[in-house]
Amino acid sequence: MFAGSKSHVGATRRAGLLGVAITGLALTLAGCASGPTEPPPPARPQFTSPIPPDRLVGRWGLAAYHRPDDATRTENQARAQCSNPYVITAGTNGGVMMYLADDNKLTEVVSKQVAGGPTYIGPPDDPAGGERDRQVVRFDGNVLVLKWLDPEVARRYGTMVYVRCS
Known part of the structure; x- marks a missing residue:
């Protein structure tokens, strides 16, 4: 009888240890699932692209102005630069x-726009209207006028005028 009792106690002990092990494993796995995780990557800015890329690809004469009064003269200067075009x-x-x-x-x-606001051209991962963007002042397919949004850059480079070369 003593030998049988010993076997029964051993089986009970093994079953108890197995239960503790399973519970411990379950708690460990639960801790992994609810523990600290890496934050999700930042959401990509949501905007539309009002100017298709194929409308920008090509050879462009380029010039710039600082005073709005110089816009027409600068457009003519950009046209004259087609002998040494800016290629997009x-x-x-x-x-x-x-x-x-x-x-x-x-x-x-890319060109980008949010909710019918101004159109910008800039890196796709930046929000529309970010400091590295340029605002599209005018685009008719043949003339593209871009204004830098960063005030310090705008002061140095002015408003860029691109005229499509024929």
């Missing part, structure tokens, strides 16, 4: 390749 090419992610202020490498940019 298609980007790999649906935008176009242009230079940002004070950057000597091309960056992919």
Whole structure:
């Protein structure tokens, strides 16, 4: 009888240890699921692209002005620059390749607009109207006028006038 009791006690002990192990594993897994996690990546800004990239791709004469009175004269100067055009090419992610202020490498940019507001051209991961954007002052397919939003950049570079080269 003593031998049988010992076997029964051992089985009970093993069952109890198994229950403790399963409970511990369940709590550990629950702790992993509810513990600190990495934050989700920031949401990409939501905007529409009112100017399709293919309307910007091409060769453009480029000039700039600081005073609005010089806009017409500057447009003619930009047209004269077609002998040494500024070339806008298609980007790999649906935008176009242009230079940002004070950057000597091309960056992919897109046209962007939020809820019927102004149209901007700038990096796709920046919110519409961000400091690296340019506001579209005018675009008719042949003339593109862009104003830098960063006041310090605008002071140095002025309002950019692009005239499509034929």
